[in-house]
Amino acid sequence: MPGALEAHIGGNSKRVIAGMSLSATSSLLLAEHIPGFHNAEGSFSGCAATSRPLPRLYAQLTVNRGGGSADQLWGTMGSEYNVYNDALVNATPTNLRPSGTYDSVNSGLGGTNDRGAQGSPTLLVENGVIEAAMSPCIHNLKAKIDS
Template sequence: MNDHTRGTAGRRLATLLRFAAAVLTLAAVPVLAPVSAGAAQVPASSADGSHIDHTVSVDARRATVYVYSAAMNRVIALDVIRAADTSVPRPTLYLLDGAEDGIGWGGKETSWETQTDLIPFTADKNVNVVTVLDGRYSYYTDWQADDPVLGRNKWTTFLTRELPPIIDAAYGASGRNAIAGVSMSATSALALAEAAPGLYGAVGSFSGCAQTSTDPGRRYVQAVVASGGGNPWNMWGPDGSPGWAANDPSTDANLTRLRGVDLYLSAGTGGPDVAGVTPPAGGMLESVVANCTRRLQASTTRLGIPATFQYVPGGQHSWPYWQQSLHAAWPGFARALGI
């Protein structure tokens, strides 16, 4: 993507976000790192042909794992952190990045591992952690059509059917899972749990706008996809098509599938923080997110679905607040995962 292309995508994003009153940072399409000589190999595959292509060890507990997805016909990069104690099968926490995160310019990675204290935070925790380093601008969903820019996206299939059995087999996992996402993927975490009831015992949704079939959430989704150069109509069909409502995590029909799941949802208030400092543009975006989250809270209350909602004073659309949310969500995750 050259400077002209990035500028065009940024102008398209700015136009669409006037409808959603939101602003996102534009970045590059991820590129997979090369294979390291002598990298450790972890054999695992699924019935459809998805399999671990290769792994690159980082240290005794960490590795970058490259998994071939049969549904997408490409290799997906993952960061994997092993549980502190692997003497018995351990659960798995899946973490999804936002639209602007992943492996971008110059091979620089922007993810949970590089932007938060995830590595030291999980050092004493008996859970395998899998961070997906691909899928920017995709909403981690199954698209109806291949996209000229974003390619083939079958993320629901990958994250609910292809990847979990591979991780369980390769890392001796227990089969108990949790999932969390930020910004774009905060919506995805809810939708994935709804798509595969029983797969994820806990869900963390940090700074997301779950309403994908009504405004402003619908325009927000379209803006995110367009900011990556993708065509939103390739995802769930043209604007207003049935696919938009079918994939909306906030509808009553979909929300009821989350009954029994430990739910932790957070958003910033978008106003001054506890020190009285007014946040910059990220606060404006977060105020939109907070309104979406309050509407979702009203729906879960009406349906009698237990969930924890947290509104962070002055919280911005940024990694420090998402790190704080992960810490706050962890006790519920641990209970759901049985650790």
């Protein structure tokens, strides 16, 4: 499919995958499961660890808002499928570094741009807590890749 699509749009065979929040984990996983396919990978405010209790709880709290469950996304906790879908477990320097990895997360503290007309106090607090909870996920991923 990529070859046909690239030919149709006049692509140059340079591929980048990036995701934010829950899709950040999917971006990491695709880059890990198909090493070398993407020229770069980006993960913004996501959590690589989907088979560990605390990060999974944070993800569960997020998907609960839409009536979903972490089991639907990544498999039953501890199952083979769940471990396969854990981007922290599957991360290695050889399956992420060659793709030019950029992963980031914020502190969870609201900034000046978060306090506008759309920045309700409830959303600022809820989203700030979620963002702060994701911070160790990205730092753990970086530590694993760097080691």
